[in-house]
Amino acid sequence: MDRAQGGIEDWITRQKAVSEAALRGAISREDLTHERKGFGVTIRPRRGSVLASPVSAHYDPDPDYFFHWFRDSAVIMEALRVSEEISSANALFADFIRFNDDLRHLNGAEAPSREASTAPEFQQYLRPPSDLAAVHGEDVSREARVNADGTLDFTRWARPQKDGPAARALTLARWWDRIGPDIRPTALDLIVEDLHAIRSHLDEPSYDIWEEELGDHYYTDLLQCAALKVAAVLFTKLGEPGSAACDEAAERLEDKLARYVCDEGWYHSRLPTSGTDERKCLDMATIFAVLHSDFDDGRHSVLDPSVQATFLRLEDHFAMAYPINKEGPGALAPAMGRYPGDHYFSGGAYYFSTFAAAEFHFTLALATSLGARLPITLANRPFLLRCLGEDLVAADCAVVRPSPEVSERFLHRGDAFLKTARAFTPPSGELSEQFDQTDGRQTSAKDLAWSHAAFLTATHRREQARAAARNEG
Structure with a gap:
C-alpha cells in the first residue's frame, strides 16, 4: 500500500466515525428545540424523526433544514442500515417506523391556524388554509416534509413530492429482515400505503428531487419503479396480495422511462415541457436515481x-x-x-x-x-x-x-x-x-x-x- 493509499484509508476510518455520529445526531433528537420566531412556534423533535440538519438556522444566512423530509429520511435510514458500527440501528429504525405510522393519522383540516402568531412580514410564507386542509391519509406522504415534532409543515413549499412514498417503501423493504416481529405489521401497513399512493398517482406530475420544478422526472419515476419491483418480491415472499398490481405499474413506468433517453444516448432528467429549464435536463439527479434504485x-x-x-x-x-x-x-x-x-x-x-x-x-x-x-x-x-x-x-x-x-x-x-x-x-x-x-x-x-x-x-x-x-x- 503506498503512502497516498494509506492516507485515504486513514481518512475513511476517521470520517466514518464522524459520519456515523452525525447520523445518530440527526435521529430522535428529543433533546433539541428549534424556534421559528417569525411564526411564533417552537419545534421539539419526536422520537423517530430524522432531521435533515440538526443545526438551528433561520436563513441567516444558512437555510432552515430542521425538518423531517420523507426522501432525505429514507436516504439517511438506508445509510444507517449499512453502517454496522451503529449498534442501536435496529432500535432507531423501529422508532422511525412508529413515527411514520403516526404521520398517517395527520389531518390538515385539524391543524391549528398560524395566522395570529405569525409576524406580518412572515404572513406571505404561510400555506393557504385550504391547501393545508386537503392533506390527510396517504396524501401526507406526498408532502415534501413534515415538522420534526410530527405536525404538518404549514409553510409554502413545493408540493406534491412523489419520491417520498417510493423512497420510504424501498428503505422499509430493504430493512425487512432486521425489523422486529412486533413492529413488522406496522412496517407492512406503511409499505402497502406507499405502494397504493404510487399507483394512484402514477400519471400525475410531481416536483423534482430538488423541489424546484413540477413535471415528469427520471429520479421520481425510476425510484417508483424500483419500489414497485422490490415490494412485489416482498409481497410474494410474505404471501400478501398486491404483487401483480405492483408488477403491472412497474411495467408502465419502464415504458415511460425509455422516453428519457435522448438522441445522443444519455438520460434527460426530466421530460421536456413548455416550462422546463433545458439546462436541468443534465442533472446529477439521474445518477442518484440509479444509485438509490440499485438495480x-x-x-x-x-x-x-x-x-x-x-x-x-x-x-x-x-x-x-x-x-x-x-x-x-x-x-x-x-x-x-x-x-x-x-x-x-x-x-x-x-x-x-x-x-x-x-x-x-x-x-x-x-x-x-x-x-x-x-x-x-x-x-x-x-x-x-x-x-x-x-x-x-x-x-x-x-x-x-x-x-x-x-x-x-x-x-x-x-x-x-x-x-x-x-x-x-x-x-x-x-x-x-x-x-x-x-x-x-x-x-x-x-x-x-x-x-x-x-x-x-x-x-x-x-x-x-x-x-x-x-x-x-
Missing part, C-alpha cells in the same frame, strides 16, 4: 451504457464549470454539483454529489468483480476509456470483459472522487450541504445528514467492491 444490471443500472454516458457529461460539465476543479485535487476527479445553472446558495459543489460519483464507480467495480460484462457503445465509449484506458477498451471490441484489472481501475477512479471530497473536508469531519465552487469553503446547511449518509453508502460499496476484488483475484 443489479440492465437498463437504469450502473451497467447501462446510457447511464455511463450521462455521468461522463456531468463530470465534463463540472470539471469546466467550477474553478476548484481547474487545478488541485479537483483536476483529477472533479467536485460534483447538481446541474448546469444551479444558483442555490453558492451554486457550487455538493458533498453528496461528489460522494455519489465515488459510489457510482465503486458499484461498477463490484459489478465487474462479480462477472458483469460492459457493452461498448458510441455513447459510453468515452466514459469507459477515461476509467479503464485504451488497453482495456480496444477499438475493435464491443464489450469489456470482467477482470481484476477492470475492477481495480474502477476502484481507483472512485477513490479519486473520495480524495477530492477529502481535500474540501475540514479536520473535524463536518460536512455541510455545499462547498463553494471558487474557494471550497463550506456553504448552505451545516452538518447535513444526507452528506454524511452519502459518504457512508459510498464507502460501504467500496468495501464490498474491494472484498469481491480479493475473491476475484
Whole structure:
C-alpha cells in the first residue's frame, strides 16, 4: 500500500466515525428545540424523526433544514442500515417506523391556524388554509416534509413530492429482515400505503428531487419503479396480495422511462415541457436515481451504457464549470454539483454529489468483480476509456470483459472522487450541504445528514467492491 493509499484509508476510518455520529445526531433528537420566531412556534423533535440538519438556522444566512423530509429520511435510514458500527440501528429504525405510522393519522383540516402568531412580514410564507386542509391519509406522504415534532409543515413549499412514498417503501423493504416481529405489521401497513399512493398517482406530475420544478422526472419515476419491483418480491415472499398490481405499474413506468433517453444516448432528467429549464435536463439527479434504485444490471443500472454516458457529461460539465476543479485535487476527479445553472446558495459543489460519483464507480467495480460484462457503445465509449484506458477498451471490441484489472481501475477512479471530497473536508469531519465552487469553503446547511449518509453508502460499496476484488483475484 503506498503512502497516498494509506492516507485515504486513514481518512475513511476517521470520517466514518464522524459520519456515523452525525447520523445518530440527526435521529430522535428529543433533546433539541428549534424556534421559528417569525411564526411564533417552537419545534421539539419526536422520537423517530430524522432531521435533515440538526443545526438551528433561520436563513441567516444558512437555510432552515430542521425538518423531517420523507426522501432525505429514507436516504439517511438506508445509510444507517449499512453502517454496522451503529449498534442501536435496529432500535432507531423501529422508532422511525412508529413515527411514520403516526404521520398517517395527520389531518390538515385539524391543524391549528398560524395566522395570529405569525409576524406580518412572515404572513406571505404561510400555506393557504385550504391547501393545508386537503392533506390527510396517504396524501401526507406526498408532502415534501413534515415538522420534526410530527405536525404538518404549514409553510409554502413545493408540493406534491412523489419520491417520498417510493423512497420510504424501498428503505422499509430493504430493512425487512432486521425489523422486529412486533413492529413488522406496522412496517407492512406503511409499505402497502406507499405502494397504493404510487399507483394512484402514477400519471400525475410531481416536483423534482430538488423541489424546484413540477413535471415528469427520471429520479421520481425510476425510484417508483424500483419500489414497485422490490415490494412485489416482498409481497410474494410474505404471501400478501398486491404483487401483480405492483408488477403491472412497474411495467408502465419502464415504458415511460425509455422516453428519457435522448438522441445522443444519455438520460434527460426530466421530460421536456413548455416550462422546463433545458439546462436541468443534465442533472446529477439521474445518477442518484440509479444509485438509490440499485438495480443489479440492465437498463437504469450502473451497467447501462446510457447511464455511463450521462455521468461522463456531468463530470465534463463540472470539471469546466467550477474553478476548484481547474487545478488541485479537483483536476483529477472533479467536485460534483447538481446541474448546469444551479444558483442555490453558492451554486457550487455538493458533498453528496461528489460522494455519489465515488459510489457510482465503486458499484461498477463490484459489478465487474462479480462477472458483469460492459457493452461498448458510441455513447459510453468515452466514459469507459477515461476509467479503464485504451488497453482495456480496444477499438475493435464491443464489450469489456470482467477482470481484476477492470475492477481495480474502477476502484481507483472512485477513490479519486473520495480524495477530492477529502481535500474540501475540514479536520473535524463536518460536512455541510455545499462547498463553494471558487474557494471550497463550506456553504448552505451545516452538518447535513444526507452528506454524511452519502459518504457512508459510498464507502460501504467500496468495501464490498474491494472484498469481491480479493475473491476475484
